[in-house]
Amino acid sequence: MRQFVLWALACARFQVDESGGDCFTLRAPEDRPSLFNGASSVRFTFGEHAGPTTEHVTLDSRMFQWVLKQLGESDNQRHSVPNDYPQSIHEIGPKLFEAYKVDSGSVQLAGCALEDRPLLRVTVRSTEASSGESRLRHRFFTPDGGRVSNELAETLGADELVPAIQFRRSLADADVQQWISVARTANAPGVESAESSGAADEFLAATVVWLKYADGKLRFTIGEQNVELPFAGWARLLARGLQEPPPYVCPLSGLRSHHLQATDDGRITVAEAIAACEVSGRRVLAVELKTCEVTGKRVLADLLHTCPVTERRMLETAMAECGMCKQRVSESAIKHDRCVACRGLTPIRKEQARLARVLGEYPKLDRWRSWKLAETATVYILEADSLWRRLLLIVNKETLDIQHVATASRFGKTWLPLDPAEYPDQIGQRSLSGVV
Ligand SMILES: [Zn+2]
Incomplete structure (x- = not known):
């Protein structure tokens, strides 16, 4: 209610000042010297405790009716933007970077474009049939007429708007009208059964809300190597850390994570994909380690030998020399200084x-x-x-x-x-x- 009225007054080009104590002062512009009550300024509040000289704005108040009329006469209400929204990619970077841990390395933006994408906000007065109680409701729509949840729209700041005439030419008026009529149809009683059952909706206003959408790439650098990761999302969600940036998907292991590390030979992967050879200590991709069939140790493949007698792969330390044929074979294959073959x-x-x-x-x-x-x-x-x-x-x-x-x-x-x-x-x- 408060945000809607302040937005509507801004659309109608009225100056409103906060005057403390949850009160506002509306001043008549020079070209329209008198307001609805004939005065040149009006003190108003949305709170319960309006004094005798303060207008209490409710859905049924005369001031609200007057505000709607001003809004209807304004040509300025078609396009709006949230009153607080990331304007540059530099506002997005810090939260994005926070999501990643890059051991002995860094993350930076390798390119990012901010694009303005529209949502339609339709505002209705919704009156409960049973109680006769009225409420102001917003509903949000994508360009194809799909609904956007109020929760998401509010997180995107689409409930706290200021008029944005700079978008006047971004969409033809006829297209906006078409969008509004599609949305009003989708919003008709019976369509949104859960929300509007038993309630009658009176259309009050609609505005196209322009929101910044980010599309870019992150670059992770460790040592001499770097890898890139595309990301996309609503700039406000990314800037506030409300949308988890995508995990890096290691093409070497297929694992996904926000924690990046490099192997000892400098290949960048996710921390979960790295393991140390239990003999050399060398950090490589876990999938590159092989198991010694005698000790069970996970080691580099070139540290394993095939026992010619048992044909099992094992570490040199698990082998011994047969006293007869002098071959190095699995220690377990030797008995009385003779290997299985020599005994057979x-x-x-x-x-x-x-x-x-x-x-x-x-x-x-x-x-x-x-x-x-x-x-x-x-x-x-x-x-x-x-x-x-x-x-x-x-x-x-x-x-x-x-x-x-x-x-x-x-x-x-x-x-x-x-x-x-x-x-x-x-x-x-x-x-x-x-x-x-
Ligand atoms: Zn032997």
Whole structure:
């Protein structure tokens, strides 16, 4: 009521001064020297306790009727703006920035445009059929005739307006009239059943309210890198922190957050997407860490090795050297200094494919007998006998390169590694690719 009357008087170009004690003084302009009561100034109030010289403005008062008449005669009521609204993007920045936490970095506006968008405010006198009580109500509409909740409109400041003739040319009068008639239809009794049931609405006024809408981009900078985030919303909501700015959506992890951080290699993401390698301490994207299948630690992928025996991925610390084949394998695969493969050697005949392939490559080995073989992911483990000695041969499955050779006495348990210099003597030359 108060805001409506003050807005209406402003539209009709009257000067109103606050005169304290919830009272206002209305002064007649020079071109209209007398007011509704013939005086050149009127003291009025919206409060209950009007004195004998003060007009009490209610919906039924003569002053209110007079104000409506002045408003109707004014051509100044078509466009309005809230009396307090962000006028520059600099009013929006601070609250927007507050919404983000950027570790070791900063956030700034990377461009923002403020656009004026219209809402239609229709004001009615709504009278309850049962009680006969009247109330002033505003209703707000989008350009397509949709309703905007009073709560949102009030948060946007659309209930405390001042006339804005600068928007006179922003919309043709005919378009405004059309909008008003659509809104009045939508506002007819029976349409808004919950609100207007049993109430008769009398149209009092309509004005186009121009509100600033912001459309821009934020730039987050950490170190040498930066990322951008588009945002949009009513400038007043953004400036007052009433609309939560959008979270940054990390394209690397898909996670959303208002907390940004950089990985150790400088990639910007959200804090929730970062994890530290449990061995190196290096901070990377959590999705880039792999699990050691023995310790369960989350670590950088290049710190994991595949055990050739169990074929599980594990940290070096979870591995040990097999006393026989000298391969590094999972500690859990070793028993009595022998890995699972070395403990599982089984007899094989010379004509069987895997052994035949090795003997074909190293013909001199053919003099050994009683061959046994085991296989890991990467090597063949071969054992053979002669009259007095035993031979242990570790051969790369793919290349057939010799990786390790050892000998033992016929019945001894200790394998003595053979110096690679002795390979030609003991193993002979590779038939195709020369001396090993
Ligand atoms: Zn072994």
